[in-house]
Amino acid sequence: MPKKGIIAVISGFSGAGKGTLVNELVKRYGYAVSISATTRPPRAGETEGKEYFFKTKEEFLQMIKEEKFIEYAKYVNNYYGTPKDYVFSQINSGQDVLLEIEMQGALQVKKNFPDVSLIFITPPSTAELKKRLINRGTEAADIIDKRISRAVEECSYMDKYDYIIVNDDLDKCIIQMHGLLQSLHFTKNNQKQLIESICNNFSSFLL
């Protein structure tokens, strides 16, 4: 049996660079990323099973009923959720899996699966965050202000996370994240198999 992979939830302020970070971790180190299910209709260019698993509302509600989600939520009339099947089959085959989800979903995951580690990505300062949001050039000033107000609220979530990482320099942050993700294999929660096998081993030795 291969050592099980770890599950890490990645969240953070809008503009913290989570998306780029996760893409690079996948590209450079081969992490798997969970794919969400949603009842929102596909946009142009989106493919089933790539960006999302597209579900009807009935299908989604049925999946909720059958406890097939790690977490789910409703936003503006659409459901979004992380299906268990994909994530669990990945970790059982020894693959580490990243879940990029927002904060309320993250806390839902932690509550249901306490062994999962929560990682929070933050820019080094608000000034830097505002700069990044403006540089994207795609957002109006009032949207930017709204996001910063939201970030202030989101601050209260930071200390619910297990780890906080500053994304100042992208390359440095990718290397730090990879180091952190690898070290998650050594947490007590991810070493249960080992603890059990060592302790059984010791005990049988005494017989």
Added chain:
Amino acid sequence: MPKKGIIAVISGFSGAGKGTLVNELVKRYGYAVSISATTRPPRAGETEGKEYFFKTKEEFLQMIKEEKFIEYAKYVNNYYGTPKDYVFSQINSGQDVLLEIEMQGALQVKKNFPDVSLIFITPPSTAELKKRLINRGTEAADIIDKRISRAVEECSYMDKYDYIIVNDDLDKCIIQMHGLLQSLHFTKNNQKQLIESICNNFSSFLL
């Protein structure tokens, strides 16, 4: 103000290779190691402030009274303890500090200083442990059996630790330990300064 260093407690089964591991971490990566105080008389070749800080029983009891220890214990008529001063001055200057202490001391540290991380080192199996103890060539068979019996008892401590690392291949283990120790900088407990500064920063931005 430099970012504070982290404190990591390292324990594990006798014969797990803790001593070599800690020495190599110090030599290769510059970690500081805390020096214990003891009332045991110096042995030939031991120097004050290198192997131990040597104290009279009166001095030691006075230090206990003044809460100058992170943890202390009495073994066979002698006291042993980890003085606060050295460890705290090191982490305040940004230096990471390793404490190699036994399990009851480790739990004492965790109780008094919950931000400290506990790391448990284990050989991959009992068979391997017994082989290592025999290969040392310095121990009689009954001592080896006694150590293994003790290891069985110590098993119950494993899941009190935050991280468990197998020392199978020394070089691999040193690299894994260094990765783990560096990632401890990102734990919520070691990021309190950052969380506070980010959240104050965001809030002041809104004024």
